Amino acid sequence: MNRTTLSLIAGVAALATVTGFAALDAPDAAGTGSAVGDTRLPVERTTLVCPAPSNSDIADTSYTSFTPVTQGTAGAGTAELQPVTEQSANGTDKDASGKDGDAGKKADAPELKPGQPGTPATGDISGGDGPALIGTADGRLAPGWTVQETTEVAAGTGRGLLGVDCTAPDTDFWFPGASTAADRTDYVHLTNPDDSAAVVDIDLYGKDGAVKSTLGEGITVPPHAAEPVLLSTLADAPQDDLTVHVSVRSGRVGAAVQALDDKLGGDWLAAAADPADTLVLPGIPKDATSVRLIAFTSADADTDLKVKLASPSGLITPAGHDTVHVKGGMTTAVDLGDITRGEAGSLVLTQDSPSVPVVAALRVIRGKGDKQETAFIPATGPVTTRATAADNSAKGSTLSLTAPTATAQVKVTASAGSEGGTAVSKTYTIQRGTTQDITPPVPAGLKGTYALTVQRLSGGPVYGARTLTSTEDGVAGVTTQTLPDDRGTVAVPQADEDVSVLQKQ
Secondary structure (H helix, E strand, O other): OHHHHHHHHHHHOOOOOOOOOOOOOOOOOOOOOOOOOOOOOOOEEEEEEOOOOOOOEEEEEEEEEEEOEEEEEEEEEEEEEOOOOOEOOOOOOOOOOEEEEOOOOOOOOOOOOOOOOOEEEEEEEEOOOOEEEEEEEEOOOOOOOEEEEEEEOOOOOEEEEEEEEOEEOOOOEEEEEEOOOOEEEEEEEEEEEOOEEEEEEEEEEEEOOOOOOOOOOOOEEOOOEEEEEHHHHOOOOOOOOOEEEEEEEEEEEEEEEEEOOOOOOOEEOOOOOEEEEEEEEEOOOOOOOOEEEEOOOOOOOOOEEEEEEOOOOOOEOOOOOOEEEEEOOOOEEEEEEEOOOOOOEEEEOOOOOOOEEEEEEEEEEOOHHHHHHEEOOOOOOOOOOOEOOOOOOOOOOEEEEEEEEOEEEEEEOOOOOOOOEEEEEEEEEEEOEEEEEOOOOOOOEOOOOOEEEEEEEEEEEOEEEEEEEEEEOOOEEEEEEEOOOOOOOEEOOHHHHHHHHHOOO
């Protein structure tokens, strides 16, 4: 192998190390992974950011850190979460909730000490002063590193169960499902993990198109800082359904929308999958009492989305909702009612040719009357290789898997518990066009919480979501996290392929 080829491979591996995900791995048409001939190597460094959890004084937040066991890793590894410090306009520091503090002082972070792969680590924080967190993992703790932030709020606006996966920083995010309605208080949380400032634009799109405002332009997020932006300050009038587009001019940020409702509880709205002509929204709870679809295309052309429900018995067309018309540049919202009718379900959206790129999310409500609770399910990418959901307990967790185009086989591993227990695995076959709700396997001798890792073994693309439920004072709390691939490995071209490319230049 010549020195030029060695340099090229070293450069590819270095890029994977810096970004912390498999940026060079472009899935094939079936969603099955990298091109033939590529060698996959574990990433060596991962960065995650967690938004400030709550401004409620009666909030209780738990954090769970987990790294699945990855073949090919060896030696040491570290992982840690650090609180941000944000510089206020008057020269004093303030935490991510906007509260002033002493200059140079960081807010308290949860005591969380990740250990070896395969075993979760947990930490807790109470009250409304929890900061946004910036996390890094390297070595054997980096591939597939997952951190779950789960908050319980007993009363008030946004009460209920709120959950979000801490996310990798990026430069472009779409959030269909936000709102500036009178009963809603929605914030976009922006977190900058880097040493230089990030400059961000926030654009809103309602039922009549773009919301005209200059207040979302050129928002500066200082280094190692967080900025919560109240959406109602960017809108000229209340709107029930909005699509939020966060784009970064310079730098990179983590972004998530916290949606708090006076009557319907609240949850985190994670970024939807990139705009595409086919979308999958997995894991609608079977006891959902109301499901609302929010869709948007930035294209100039309109489109008709074909709506299918992947049920336990196969793909069906919901009565009265076979298509949804989406106007170019405008947000469309449609109430689908209790679409699952007591069964597991996932929504599959397709288009006829010519198609346009679309983003979409679901707002899901459990409960009735004054005991309703909200969760959000954005469109997500497939589990091409592996995905993980942390913070599961012996009860209250449901794993939902769907294989919309071809039958697939998956292995589900329940990790060791955070305080004890032995990992167990089970294999499941997900039939083509169906959704299967799985009561997850529980580690033998479980103590504490555990993680669920889904590995696709064969067949077509699999999409997944994990739902947590709880009951507090009769209110059915719910939060759902989708399971995109963890991108814990990166595809590196083989040496002979590099040589052939170089010889042609």
